[in-house]
Amino acid sequence: MPTHELEFATFPGQNFIDLMPYQYGREHCEPGHAFGPARRSHYLFHYVISGSGTLMATNETGMRTEYNLRGGQGFLIFPGQINTYVADLEDPWEYIWLEFDGIRVKEALEQSGLSMSHPIYRTQSTELRLLMEKEMRYLVEHRDASALHLIGHAYLFLDYLVNSIEPPQTQSANKLQDFYIREAISYIKQNYQNDISIEDIARQTGLNRSYFGKVFKGVLGKSPQQYLITYRMSKAAELLKLTTLSIAEVGKAVGYPNQLHFSRAFKNTYGCSPREWRKESAKQDGTPAH
Numbered sequence: 001m002p003t004h005e006l007e008f009a010t011f012p013g014q015n016f017i018d019l020m021p022y023q024y025g026r027e028h029c030e031p032g033h034a035f036g037p038a039r040r041s042h043y044l045f046h047y048v049i050s051g052s053g054t055l056m057a058t059n060e061t062g063m064r065t066e067y068n069l070r071g072g073q074g075f076l077i078f079p080g081q082i083n084t085y086v087a088d089l090e091d092p093w094e095y096i097w098l099e100f101d102g103i104r105v106k107e108a109l110e111q112s113g114l115s116m117s118h119p120i121y122r123t124q125s126t127e128l129r130l131l132m133e134k135e136m137r138y139l140v141e142h143r144d145a146s147a148l149h150l151i152g153h154a155y156l157f158l159d160y161l162v163n164s165i166e167p168p169q170t171q172s173a174n175k176l177q178d179f180y181i182r183e184a185i186s187y188i189k190q191n192y193q194n195d196i197s198i199e200d201i202a203r204q205t206g207l208n209r210s211y212f213g214k215v216f217k218g219v220l221g222k223s224p225q226q227y228l229i230t231y232r233m234s235k236a237a238e239l240l241k242l243t244t245l246s247i248a249e250v251g252k253a254v255g256y257p258n259q260l261h262f263s264r265a266f267k268n269t270y271g272c273s274p275r276e277w278r279k280e281s282a283k284q285d286g287t288p289a290h
Helices: 103-112 126-141 147-164 175-191 198-205 209-220 224-242 247-253 259-270 274-285
Strands: 005-010 020-028 034-039 043-050 052-058 064-070 074-077 082-087 094-101
Touching (some): 020 126, 043 126, 094 147, 103 147, 126 147, 175 209, 247 274, 259 274
Antiparallel strands (some): 005 020, 043 074, 052 064, 052 082
């Protein structure tokens, strides 16, 4: 195989809301080959086929951490995260990657346990890992296929990725912490449309706010406030897509009585205003925008 081999492609289709691939490729790196420091606008997953290398990435607090990876593992780069990755000098890695984003992506990755504090992919199922790799290779090798055909395989990739992940140790190491997190998430899902605070959520778990925040972030890799906002915005996106409610009504339905505050939170999450998002979604569905 050549010292350095690269093949990649960009997604040929229109913008899809639930899952949107942007580009994908495979690279057999030369010793010491590095990329970064860089900051991505979307999620970027690398699966290491063989060899080894190092990822250097920041977590939610901006602290830089190094991770050593080998074949059979992978790493996820998050939007806005500063990262650099370098091939080993003696056994440089070959990896395959996919850059993607979307509403369902955020929800799926939250459930998987991958986060900026836990970006390393380790598998609990060799069979599912190999199926995930197969779908990634398929995208690269069939880059001339139609957009809908490629989207189908992108969904299969995401399904195999999420279901093959070995949960971070922090999620199973302490059963009491698991109980607190389940209570908090259940409370959020039942009350996100109300004017709830982090104090309210902490009180539901029986913990003070400070300790609750540390436990929550330690397990899920994001603060309770970040989780609440992300959950509210995913529900808002569903209402914008499936109903004719006004922007103000959607905001109130997910706990934002102030339309300006809702629009700002939505744009911070999805990169566009609720109105723009609804128009784009309507174009894809072939239905008129409201």
